[in-house]
Amino acid sequence: MDDLAGVYLKNNGELQPVYKRLLQEPEVNTAAPLRFRTPQEWLFALLRSADLNPSEHKITQQLRLLGQQPFMAGSPAGWSDQDSDFNSSSALIQRWQVANTFAVLAVREAKKKKVKPLQLVKQVVNNLYGKDLDQHTELAMNKANGAITKLVLLWLSLQFMYR
DSSP: OHHHHHHHHHTTTOHHHHHHHHTTSGGGGSOOOOOBOOHHHHHHHHHHHTTOOOOHHHHHHHHHHHTOOTTOOSSTTOSOOOGGGTOSHHHHHHHHHHHHHHHHHHHHHHHHTTOOHHHHHHHHHHHHTTTOOOHHHHHHHHHSOSHHHHHHHHHTSHHHHBO
8 A cells, every 4th residue: 555655656646547556456356255144134124125114123023033142142152153044045044934924014004104016126126236236036026926025026136136
């Protein structure tokens, strides 16, 4: 990084040479490692994406189903930091069940507010990704019937499962 300061000084504060030099840094071309969301991270991201505010009891119940009930870690060290502990076929089934529960709730709440279910789906996608929705997720959602299924597919997509 000292080299960048040298480029800046050498070019009398001109930024374009600094940018060109910065793009040559190895860190710029190295993808950050993706991490699988823990059940708690995933659930809270799901709730925020649809602007849902269920009761504490409902959240605790769903976290218990996902295997990460608050204050119940199996050891004093807390919950595991290994992706493999939260990324399994049974964990995916549990997430599907929770996603379906909250998709039904989100559609019901939208209808109460006179928002059409498919408009809700568009709002959730825009809240999360705007125009950067993964093409595979978009394809799957376009083929799905109904807002509930579309929301479930979105929340179970790789794009949503990883942070």
